[in-house]
Every structure is written in C-alpha cells, then in structure tokens.
Amino acid sequence: MAGREWDETQGKEQRMKESGKHNKKNIKKPVLFTVIILAVLVCNHVFGWSARVGGRDTLEFLGRMAQEHMAAAVFAYTAVTVIGCVVLTLPGVTFAFLAGLLFGPVLGTLCCTVAATLGAMAAFLAGRFFLKDSIKPVVMKNKYLKKWLFDESGKNELFVLMITRLVPLFPYNLQNFAYGVTDIPFGTYSIYSFVFMLPGTAMYTVGTAGLADRENRVLYFSITAVLAAVVIGLGMFFKKRYVLRETEERLEEDEREIQDKRQR
Numbered sequence: 001m002a003g004r005e006w007d008e009t010q011g012k013e014q015r016m017k018e019s020g021k022h023n024k025k026n027i028k029k030p031v032l033f034t035v036i037i038l039a040v041l042v043c044n045h046v047f048g049w050s051a052r053v054g055g056r057d058t059l060e061f062l063g064r065m066a067q068e069h070m071a072a073a074v075f076a077y078t079a080v081t082v083i084g085c086v087v088l089t090l091p092g093v094t095f096a097f098l099a100g101l102l103f104g105p106v107l108g109t110l111c112c113t114v115a116a117t118l119g120a121m122a123a124f125l126a127g128r129f130f131l132k133d134s135i136k137p138v139v140m141k142n143k144y145l146k147k148w149l150f151d152e153s154g155k156n157e158l159f160v161l162m163i164t165r166l167v168p169l170f171p172y173n174l175q176n177f178a179y180g181v182t183d184i185p186f187g188t189y190s191i192y193s194f195v196f197m198l199p200g201t202a203m204y205t206v207g208t209a210g211l212a213d214r215e216n217r218v219l220y221f222s223i224t225a226v227l228a229a230v231v232i233g234l235g236m237f238f239k240k241r242y243v244l245r246e247t248e249e250r251l252e253e254d255e256r257e258i259q260d261k262r263q264r
Helices: 003-049 049-053 057-069 068-087 092-103 105-130 132-140 141-148 154-164 172-179 185-211 217-263
Strands: none
Touching: 003 105, 057 141, 057 185, 068 092, 068 172, 092 154, 092 185, 105 132, 105 172, 105 185, 132 141, 154 172, 154 185, 154 217, 185 217
16 A cells, blocks of 8 residues: 555656646747847847838839849749748738839738748748747637637538638737747648738739739729728628627627536
8 A cells, every 4th residue: 555655655756747848838938939039039139130121212113123133033023021920020011012112012912911821831840830839838728719710520610710710809910920820730720821911912002012003003993802802801801700690709708608607
C-alpha cells in the first residue's frame, strides 16, 4: 500500500511539473508577440512608417516604376501592401486605392487581392505560432465560440470566415491573427480568404480606377455601384439572417439558464 501511494504521489508531482513547464511555454509566445507589437508601434510612431508607406511618395515611386517596369512595380506593391497590412496594420482600403491608381481595374483588383491574401496568410501563421497554444484553451471554454470556431466538420469555420470578410464585425487586421487560433487548415483559410475578399477589393479598386480614367469613368462607376450593392446586400443578409439571429438565440438561452437557476 505504501509503495502504491508513493508511486501515485510521484506521478502527481511529475504531472504538475510537466503542466508547469507547458504553461510557461504557452506564456512565453504571447509575451514575445506583445513585445514585438509594442516595438513596432513605438518605431512607427518615432519614424513615421505608416505615413511613408501610405503617403504620396510611395504612390509616386510606384507610379514611376510601373511606367518603366510593370513586373517590378507589381512586386514592390505586393511587398508594400503585405508590410503595411501586417506590420503597420494600415487599412486594406489604402492599398486598394493604390492598386486602382497604379494598375487599373482588372490588374489592380488581382494585385490587391493577392497581396492582401498574402498579408492575411502571414498574420494567420503569426497568430497560430504565437497565440494558439495560450488563447485556444480560453476560447474553448465559451460554448458559443467553441461552436463556431472549433466545429469538427469545419463548416462553421468557413461560414464565419465568409461573414467576417463581408460584414465588418471586428477589424480586418485582427481577424487574420484571430483565425490562427482556430483549427481551420492554412490552405483552406488562404483560398477562401482570397475568394471572399475579391468582391470588396474589386469594389474599391474599380471605383478608384474610375477616378483616374475619364474616358471609362461612367463604366467603372457603374461596375462599382453594382459591386457595392452586392457586397452590402450580402453583408446585410448574413448579418440579419445569422449574426443577429445567433445573438437573439444566445440571449434567450442565457435567460432560460438564469430562470432555471432561480427556480432551483
């Protein structure tokens, strides 16, 4: 009996040590992530990176490059967009405007969507590496978030991805990091992000191209109006059909739980 109790005590101590080591590892990554973010914010404030990346100088530089070597301009624009979206968390609309002015409606839409998708992929990987181990256990405790973000079939995750790309539930740049915490496969996230971001990107890019092109202005503005109607319509439909309904169901369920507790 004494030997068995000793083994059980030793086993508990060993599990506690392993749990402690695991918790320390989980804490290190979010702390490092926070330090990196703070360092970038401080440097951005001191050196004014955001103003430079999204300013007139960048537009003029890329414009001259596009006239001399289009492929180099596309590559430079992609790099600027990824850095601006991921590192400096600048609004993606800024780079849609740049793409429309630099490359026109078709190439501009393609370049902006590809660049935004690459930025989303980079943020996703950062979120998965730095945040998943520490944030996922906390999120899993909420049954509603668990239902939508950690569905075993994967259908709910794709549906949430579609809604959050079309409906501005929370900031776009934060979405990319947040999805790294979920179990959605990297390839699936990348492909569907490209697809779901395409309509909104085209709306801004084509509209901006219309401002720069007088001859085709009416055509481009008409296309923009149609795209805006589609994007806004889909966003309102999904918000009303699913997001608000889910909120109402959640409130009703919470009220029932409160009433059950009072009756007990």
